[in-house]
Amino acid sequence: MLNIYYGRENIDKDKFIFERVSGQTLLLVPDQFTLQAERNAFRYLEVKGLIDLEVISPSRLGLRILKEVGGEKISRLDKYGRHMLLSKIMGDKKNKLEVFKGMESKASFIELVNNLISEMKQYNTSPEDLPGIIDKLDSDSILYRKLKDMQAIYEQYEAVISEKYIDTEDYLEHCISKIKDSNKIKKSEIWVYGFDYFTPKNLDLIRELIAYAVNVNVVMTYSEAGRDDEVFSMTGSIIEKLEKLSEELSKPYHTEQIGDRNCIRAGIAAELAVVESELFSIPVRRWEKDASAITLVKAANPYAEAETAAAYITRLLREDGLRYKDIAVICNDLEVRGSIISRVFKEYGLNPFLDKKRSILHNPVISLNIYLMQLAMGRMDLETVMGFIKTGLAGLSQEDTEELENYAYKFKIRGNMWNREFSRGTKEYEEEQLAQINQARDFVIRTILAFTEPFKKAQTVSEKIQVLYYFLKDHLQLSERIEQLMKEQNEKGYYEMAFEMAQIWKVAIEIYDQLVTVMGDEKLEIAELETILRAGFESVEIGMLPATIDEIIVGTMQRTRTGQIKALVVLGANDGILPSAVSGDGILNDDEKLVLFHNCVEICKLDELRAMEEKLAMYRTLSKPEQYLFMSCSVSDNEGKELKPSVIFNKIAGIFPKLEIKKDIISESNPLYLLEAKANGIKHISEALRKDIDGEPLNDCFKAALYWYKANAQKTIRQVEEGLFFKIKENGISIAERLYKIEGNTVLSISPSRLEKYGRCPFAHFINYGLRPEEKRVFEIAGREMGDIYHLCLMRLSEHLTERSLPITDKNSKWMNITPQECAEFVSRFMDTEGAAYREGILSGGNEERYKAGRMKRVCTDAALILVEHVQKGKIQDIFFEAEFGKASKKHFPPIEVDTSQGKLLIEGKIDRVDILPGNYIKIIDYKSGSEKFDLEEAKGGWRLQLMLYLKAALGKTQRPERESEEIKPAGVFYFKLDEPTFNASELSGEQLEEKIKAEFRKSFKLDGILLDEPDVIESIAGEFTGSSDIVPVRKNKEGIVVGTSKDKLLTNDEFTELQLAVDGKIAELCEQLARGNTDIAPRKSGNETACKYCMYQSICKFDLAFEGCTYKVVK
Structure with a gap:
């Protein structure tokens, strides 16, 4: 016989069922409801064990039937x-x-x-x-x-x-066909509870149970002929289908509303009873009295919303004596807000359990499987090998892993390089240290080969999976490693991670079994097998069980089933979240499903039906609490975008007109709420102290809390006070002394590039030269490496051509007699010898490096040819290469001394090239592989100082005795660009193209900078020319007078002196600020270029033009 019992949520259906359970009984519930149903059974039956009653899900029922009658061994x-x-x-x-x-x-x-x-x-x-x-x-x-x-x-x-094989759905059908043979079913009373809807397949199951069980009793949430009957339309339809089934089977049925007054839920707050009866009713009957059991909050954002809820729950625990298990938290947006809720609740000392399924792709055991497949495919790149090691399951210690990773990253180890003993780094690593790294490398390679060699030999999928399984089980001893990981996670309080780890090996084995079941005899390429295995892992989501009964359940309306609760907290009551937006990401959209439905075809669940399920779930869940209901929404999301309250939030506000909608506790700034928890209270005390510093006095509540922390958490409050009262400006001088001066030196010494960086942003300078974070230098050819080789090549060429006994441009000098072919041959020899040895052979590291080496040889050759041509056209007495200026007697020039209020500051460095011209004029050249341009205003403003600093150093008294008495005068300062010229040649051909290439070639190497407007100086640098010079930025006008190609390229003596004085003033200003320890976050801007553009420390300073007070200091 079929009995259908129905009632609203003001009926205690659990009590109704368990008061009527007797004899051999099966309670059939949804999969996610089995744990709660068992708890309810213990509670109402008041027993310590279930003997005649078994709580079971449809899938478990099918397995039980097959075990009884046979057939469970099917694949x-x-x-x-x-x-x-x-x-x-x-x-x-x-x-x-x-x-x-x-x-x-x-x-x-x-x-x-x-x-x-x-x-x-x-x-x-x-x-x-x-x-x-x-x-x-x-x-x-x-x-x-x-x-x-x-x-x-x-x-x-x-x-x-x-x-x-038989899949899950066919398996259920197979089970259904065996019900008629089950004695257990024939002797059992069946109760069906917790379902709002049955698919046709589930209805087939119920049909067979009605046919063969003693009785089938179905309990539904349903009400008829009421003001809110729309919410029950889905369950009403199911009741009709059940009655029809019984009729088709010629079995009697009885449908009855639960009217037992003993089963009406007692002790429900009056306001909450109104929520149950009026939430979906039309028309609504308003509650004109106070509604103290209900709290509605509009929060600024999800974080403030979570903190307000945490403070509310803390008060319930402390003031009302509730326990965790008495409270449920519902949020339909756990994917986004779940981590926020979990973090904030833990800050308040609460114990949340997120009732959601978790992907396993991030788990190290799964990553290990994927990396092993990739290694078997021959992928020995740095990311794959280190990914395999860093799962923590490969058997290498943490210390060895870090050392090996640093080495592999630094020297770009990949491919067959892993199979050879590491030999690079002899200058950076001690012999013992390098031996230890090689030992780690050897262990890793032997481990990889222990898997890949037998795996590649295996033919079928079954054989390959067998190799994988035994490698993990025996070679890596995965079970033991997982046990150790679980132990460590439990000790650290990561219980959910430990629970996941406990299941993961079993899940992996299930995937292996399924793979063997489906295609065990097939022969697949490793890449295809990896794709399929990854697909299997990607499809798995693990469900968690609460570690204890006394936990705060955090779940969603649809998934989470709670028992009796005293308080319900609903977060994220926003439009599109509550109710959830009906998912439209299926293969068929709702319109397409409706087309099928109107053709009398129902092949899947309609989105309309999903919406009805959600509405019923909201009704059921919001009717659960006995004493308190808290509901909140956010005004904006985490990115500041506007959010609207949900219709449910507005509906409850409308039902209770006297209910005041509150702000979140952060917006209200009520100390009593902000200080609910010890751990989180310190954050708000810090904020209150900061405001106190800014002139907003502490109120009595914060003062009392501060005294408490000083008495009970001295270390914590001391750290807060030290951080708040620390003033970087007040301690600037001591900072400069401690961080900038090298131990043992009383004088601060800096380089030109460092002073230039300070001029662009003092804070970036502080991080770079004060805190000195170490940047890993990768073993690759990048801008720095190219620059090093270009500089070294041009210096070696210049040294080879320079004879100190002859002026540079003497007709007998090597400079004047070297041919282009000889020049190219010299560069080639250099690249094959010194270039090839640079950084332990970085230029021959691989195909990419060899390609770059070839390109660099072309650039070096072109630059060398132009360099020689520039020298041959001009007049030069002497040249200094890599000319150093500093304290040591062997330096070419003395250091630049700058007097500051904190003592002398020295500027020391190295000049790429210093040319001595006739008349004791001096020319500075700086080789650049970038796109540096000299600008007068940038030099005066301290944005681009290096060339002028080099000039200042070279104009100082020389440390070479033979030139001490000579007066040296400035001729010019220049950048010499080292790069391949590029231009648009799409519309050129033949002679035009050849001429264009020659012109662009020379143009790309033209010196960029300023020079003195003196005919002898110009001739010494540019030689004889008509029109525009190929060497410097000058040209001859119609009258034959030399002028600059642009403004401020050609300077008179007075203008040059004025520039030097302006730069000297800026140098003194910057050195004074640096010596006094100024570390302001004050980036500068020149034109469209800012100091922040390529800065690595933006995440530290948080400089943002959107914030008040954040503006650039403009140079020009």
Whole structure:
């Protein structure tokens, strides 16, 4: 017989059921409700164990039946096995698909196909049914083409598993067919509870239970002929279907509203009873009295919302004596807000349990599997090998892992380099240290080969999975390592991580079993096997169980089933979140489902039905609390975008007109709320102290809390006070002394580039030269390496050509007689010898490096040819290369001394090239592989100082005795660019192209800077020329007078002197600020270029133009 009992949520249905349970009974509930149903059974039956009563889900019931009557040994394909099989099928059919073409490798799309096939099976739709359905559709429609693709996939899927395996849905059908043979069913009373909806497949199960069980009792949430009957329309439809089933079986049925007054929930706050009766009622009957049991909050953002809820829960625990288990938290947006809720609740000392399924892709065991597949494919790149090691399961210690990673990263170890003993780094690593790194390398390679060699020899999928399994189990001893990880996680309080780790090896084995079941005898390429295995892992989500009964459950309306609770906290009551927006990311959208429905075809669940499920879930959940209901929404999201309250939030506000909507506790700034928890209170005390410093006095509540912290948490409050009262400006001089001066030196010494960096941003200078974070230098050819080699090549060439006994441009000098071919040959020899030895052979590291080396040889050759040409056209007495200025007697020039209030400051460095011209004029050249341009205003403003600093140093008294008495005068300062010229040659050909190449070639190497407007100086540098000079930025006008190609390129003596004085003033100013320890966050800007553009420390200073007080100091 079938008995259908129904009632609203003001009825205690658990009590109704357990008061009537007797004899051998099966309580059939949804999978996610089994734990709570068992707890309810213990509570109402007041027993310590369940003997005649068994709480069971449909899937477990099927397994129980097959164990009794036989048939459980059949090869079963679960959701994950189907996901892997579909991955292979779609890969095989990728050229035959139309709408789904190009999607076959995307795990998320395979999941959608998987879900649709599952739903079609639940709705009893087979591949044979699809042609008839498709024929009714417009052949030009997207729906027609989608179903054609689905037909091809579904048919192939069924063909593969036919007579071999049985999937989850067919397994349930198989179980249903065996119910008639089950003595357990025939002797049992069946109670069905917790379902709002039954798929056709589940209805088939109920049908068989009605046919063969003693009695079937179905308890539903339903009410008829009320003002809110719309919310129960779905369950009303299910009741009708159940009654029809009973009629078809010629079995009696009885439908009854639960009217037992003993089962009416007692002790419910009056306001909460109104929520149950009025939430979805039309018209609404307002509650005109006070509603102290209900709290509505509009918070500034999700974080403030979570903190307000945490403070509210803390008060309930402290003042009302509630326990964690008495409180449930519901949030439909756990993917975004779950981490915020968890973090904030833990700050308040609360114990939340997030009731959601978790992906396993981040788990180290799963990562280990994927990396092993990639290694077997021959991928020995740095990321793959180190990824394998850093799972923590490869057997290498943490210390060895870090040392090996640093070495491998620094020297770009990849490919076969892993198989050879490491030899680079002899200057950076001691012999013993390098031996230790090689020992770690050897261990890793032996471990990898222990897997890859037998894995490659294995032929079938089954053999390969067997190799994988035994390698993990025996060689890596994975079970023992997992046990150790779990122990460490539990000791650190990471209980959920430990729970996940406890399941992961079992899950991996299940995936292996499914893979062998589906395609064990097939021979697949390793890449295809890796794709399928990854697809299997991507489809898995692990559910967690609370570690204890006394935890705060944090879940969603649909998934989370609570027992009796005294307080309900609902977060994220915003439009689109509560109720949840109906998902439109399935294979078929709602319009397409409706087209099928109107053609009398139901192959999957309608979105309208999902919305009805959500509404019923909201009604049921919001009716659960007995004493308190807290509901909040956010005014904006984490990015500041506006959010609107949900219709549910507004509906409750409308039902209770006297209910005041509150602000979050941070916006209200009520100390009593902000100081609810010790751990979190310190944050708000810090903020209050900061305001006190700014002139807003502490109120009495914060003062009392401060005294308490000083008495009970002295260390914590001391750290807060030290941080708040620390003033970088007040301690600037001591900072400069401690951080900038090298130990043992009383005089601060800096380089020109360092002073220039300070001029651009004092704070970036402080981080770089004060805190000195170490940047890993990778073993690769980048801008720094190219610059080093260019400089070294030009210096070696210049040294080779310079004879101190002859003036540079003497007709007998090597400079004047070297041919272009000889110049190119010298560069080639240099690149093959010194260049090849640079940084332990970095230029021959691989194909990429060899390509760059070839390009660098071209640039060096071109630069050398132009360099020689420039010298040959001018007049130069002497040249100094890499000319150093500093304290040591061997330096070419003395240091630049700057007097500051804190003592002398020295500027020391190295000048790429100093040319001595006739008349004792001096020319400075700085080789640059970038796109530096000299600008007069930038030099005066301290933005670009290096060239002028080099000039200042070279004009100082020389430390070479033979030149002490000579007066040296400035001729000019220049950048010499080292790079390949580029230009648009798309419309040029023949002679035009050749001429253009020559012109652009010389133009690209033209010196950029300023020079003295003196005919002898100009001739010494540029030589004889007509029109524009190929060497410096000057030209001859119609009158034959030399002028600059642009403003401020040609300076008179007075202008040059004025520039030097202005730069000297800026140098003195910057040196004074630096010596006094100024570390202001004050970046500068010149034109469109800012100091922040390539700064690595932006995440530290947080400089942002959007904030008040954040502005650039403009140079020009």
